[in-house]
Amino acid sequence: MLWDTLILALREIRRHVLRSLLTILGIVIGVASVITMVTLGSGATLQVTEQISSLGSNLLMVSPGKRLGPGRDSTAPPFKLADAEAVARDISNLAAVAPAASQGATAIYGNENWSTTVTGTNNQYLKVRNWAMANGRDFNDGELRAGSAVCIIGDTVRKKLFKDQEPLGKRIRLGKLSFQVIGLLEGKGQSTMGMDQDDIVLVPIHAFQRRISGNQDISLIQVSVSDGASTEKVQDDIERLMRERRHITANEEDNFHVMDMKEIAKMLTGTTQILTALLSAVAAVSLLVGGIGIMNIMLVSVTERTREIGVRLAIGALEREVLTQFLVEAVVLSSSGGLFGIALGLSACFALKGVLQVPFVFNPGIVIIAFLFSAAVGVIFGYFPALKAAGLDPIEALRHE
Amino acid sequence: MVLTEKSLNQPLISLKDIRKIYGTGQAEMHALRGIDLRIEEGDFAAIMGPSGSGKSTCLNILGCLDTPSAGTYSFKGISVNELDRNQRTRLRRNYLGFVFQGYNLLSRTSALENIELPLIYRSVPVKARHYRASQALEKVGLKGWEKHTPGELSGGQQQRVAIARAIVTEPAVLMADEPTGNLDTVRSHEIMELLTKLNREQGITIVMVTHEPDMAAYAKRIIHFLDGLIESDKKNGRVN
Numbered sequence: 001m002l003w004d005t006l007i008l009a010l011r012e013i014r015r016h017v018l019r020s021l022l023t024i025l026g027i028v029i030g031v032a033s034v035i036t037m038v039t040l041g042s043g044a045t046l047q048v049t050e051q052i053s054s055l056g057s058n059l060l061m062v063s064p065g066k067r068l069g070p071g072r073d074s075t076a077p078p079f080k081l082a083d084a085e086a087v088a089r090d091i092s093n094l095a096a097v098a099p100a101a102s103q104g105a106t107a108i109y110g111n112e113n114w115s116t117t118v119t120g121t122n123n124q125y126l127k128v129r130n131w132a133m134a135n136g137r138d139f140n141d142g143e144l145r146a147g148s149a150v151c152i153i154g155d156t157v158r159k160k161l162f163k164d165q166e167p168l169g170k171r172i173r174l175g176k177l178s179f180q181v182i183g184l185l186e187g188k189g190q191s192t193m194g195m196d197q198d199d200i201v202l203v204p205i206h207a208f209q210r211r212i213s214g215n216q217d218i219s220l221i222q223v224s225v226s227d228g229a230s231t232e233k234v235q236d237d238i239e240r241l242m243r244e245r246r247h248i249t250a251n252e253e254d255n256f257h258v259m260d261m262k263e264i265a266k267m268l269t270g271t272t273q274i275l276t277a278l279l280s281a282v283a284a285v286s287l288l289v290g291g292i293g294i295m296n297i298m299l300v301s302v303t304e305r306t307r308e309i310g311v312r313l314a315i316g317a318l319e320r321e322v323l324t325q326f327l328v329e330a331v332v333l334s335s336s337g338g339l340f341g342i343a344l345g346l347s348a349c350f351a352l353k354g355v356l357q358v359p360f361v362f363n364p365g366i367v368i369i370a371f372l373f374s375a376a377v378g379v380i381f382g383y384f385p386a387l388k389a390a391g392l393d394p395i396e397a398l399r400h401e
Numbered sequence: 402m403v404l405t406e407k408s409l410n411q412p413l414i415s416l417k418d419i420r421k422i423y424g425t426g427q428a429e430m431h432a433l434r435g436i437d438l439r440i441e442e443g444d445f446a447a448i449m450g451p452s453g454s455g456k457s458t459c460l461n462i463l464g465c466l467d468t469p470s471a472g473t474y475s476f477k478g479i480s481v482n483e484l485d486r487n488q489r490t491r492l493r494r495n496y497l498g499f500v501f502q503g504y505n506l507l508s509r510t511s512a513l514e515n516i517e518l519p520l521i522y523r524s525v526p527v528k529a530r531h532y533r534a535s536q537a538l539e540k541v542g543l544k545g546w547e548k549h550t551p552g553e554l555s556g557g558q559q560q561r562v563a564i565a566r567a568i569v570t571e572p573a574v575l576m577a578d579e580p581t582g583n584l585d586t587v588r589s590h591e592i593m594e595l596l597t598k599l600n601r602e603q604g605i606t607i608v609m610v611t612h613e614p615d616m617a618a619y620a621k622r623i624i625h626f627l628d629g630l631i632e633s634d635k636k637n638g639r640v641n
Contacts, residue, residue, distance in 0.1 A: 004521050011510075314493065315493065315499060315519045315566070316491070316497075316523070317522050318491070319487065395466050
């Protein structure tokens with residue numbers, strides 16, 4: 001009986017192909033949007049997690065201000081080089097400490113110029129960032145102490161300034177001073193936040209402070225904890241040291257922040273998750289609209305087929321059977337909309353994978369939920385029209401023109 | 402709804418003082434004012450009368466599509482008055498066949514599938530359904546037209562399909578509401594001959610409403626309605 005009903009529903013849908021397609025369009029768009037949002041969202045979350053874990057779980061970032069992200073207190077005094085030196089000297093179990101100060105600057109070589117970010121740091125920076133050198137060498141101690149005019153350039157800067165030429169040994173101008181290129185960094189690609197990580201020029205911190213920024217400020221101290229040592233313990237140690245150095249009394253809050261990678265990961269994935277949820281909620285509204293479309297068409301269908309319903313009731317169809325017939329028809333409509341939507345959403349994600357550089361993460365849970373939800377939309381919005389059909393008086397229905 | 406020994410001794414259909422009132426108060430309309438009628442198995446009764454005489458109302462009540470306002474209706478000993486909507490539907494499904502003036506076939510559905518429709522509601526398996534439907538189609542003289550949809554059939558052929566749909570369940574009674582109302586004279590006579598044949602050869606009881614004396618003449622018995630009452634109820638002399 002149910003099989004017959006299903007065949008009947010499919011036949012009825014086949015009779016009005018265009019109308020049925022238009023009817024399910026709302027569901028298709030809704031399901032496709034939800035699938036796309038969630039799939040891209042999980043892809044982005046995975047990407048963030050992967051990138052952060054590639055930085056190493058033993059990285060700590062010490063920055064002035066209460067915390068990163070929104071509500072960051074920018075009035076907090078910046079660090080000085082002495083702070084980084086104190087950390088390196090007084091805290092145990094550290095593999096590397098790299099102070100960093102950055103500023104935008106134009107790099108010029110010959111006729112080429114390129115706006116980039118210049119970061120002043122020391123020769124621990126690459127170790128902390130888990131970054132390898134493609135060619136050349138790191139700063140030596142003498143250059144660091146003297147603040148020599150030498151630099152290490154990222155892959156993007158190399159491409160923009162040197163094209164196919166060999167950059168090592170050439171001199172590029174940053175601000176008023178010319179720096180000799182001594183090293184080339186390996187390409188790293190885009191960061192989680194969509195920034196080009198290779199668009200960078202590293203110079204010795206003293207050279208940066210004296211020639212480029214003109215002050216003694218450090219914006220970030222990056223610390224790499226030795227393997228096997230407790231990150232929490234080192235984090236506590238640094239906090240205690242910094243409170244002391246920055247003369248914070250016991251009842252005052254920190255005006256700096258020590259962040260470990262877990263915290264950064266949580267912050268970043270939190271953002272993508274909230275965004276995914278919001279966009280999915282918007283997409284879900286179109287499912288509701290799609291459901292109303294199905295109800296509309298089912299009501300039209302009931303009116304159109306009043307005589308048919310009359311015949312069925314007269315020759316012995318129970319109310320329940322007529323109800324089932326129309327309900328099945330609505331569910332077949334909505335769930336085929338769901339299937340189309342799932343296919344469309346997944347192919348959209350697959351197509352966008354390259355454009356957005358977000359990995360494709362197949363999420364079977366959301367696919368099943370989307371399908372069940374679309375079927376449920378059919379039941380909910382098909383029920384009223386089906387009830388109307390089943391409740392018809394056969395005599396009236398047979399007389400209907 | 403199992404037939405008991407007792408019910409076998411009763412007439413197939415027995416109406417006692419059936420009344421039907423539409424509307425209330427000033428707008429009250431008495432469609433039937435007290436009908437007494439017995440129809441035995443194998444009968445072929447034609448109900449005649451002018452418009453508004455209550456003949457269609459009576460057929461709807463006989464067909465368990467409508468309920469009387471007063472009076473008792475017993476079908477094979479079953480008191481129809483006491484049945485609810487679903488029980489009446491089951492009674493129609495198991496014992497009654499319907500032929501309408503407007504054929505009422507499902508459009509864009511093949512003749513065979515139209516005939517199978519009542520068998521689907523009786524949960525007859527697919528194979529048996531096909532077999533019984535083609536048998537019924539053969540009985541109405543449309544062998545070879547199985548795949549044709551109503552749009553591809555003439556009015557007379559459509560009515561034959563409708564009759565096949567009504568008899569495929571081997572009903573106790575065939576209710577026909579102006580079965581020739583939409584047909585020309587030649588087709589009308591063909592349909593009536595078919596009904597007569599079914600009545601004579603298959604023993605199917607037929608109750609037919611018509612306002613054409615020519616068509617009523619095929620019946621064994623002619624009942625005249627006037628203003629909600631039976632005016633006359635005679636054996637048809639023309640029938641052998």
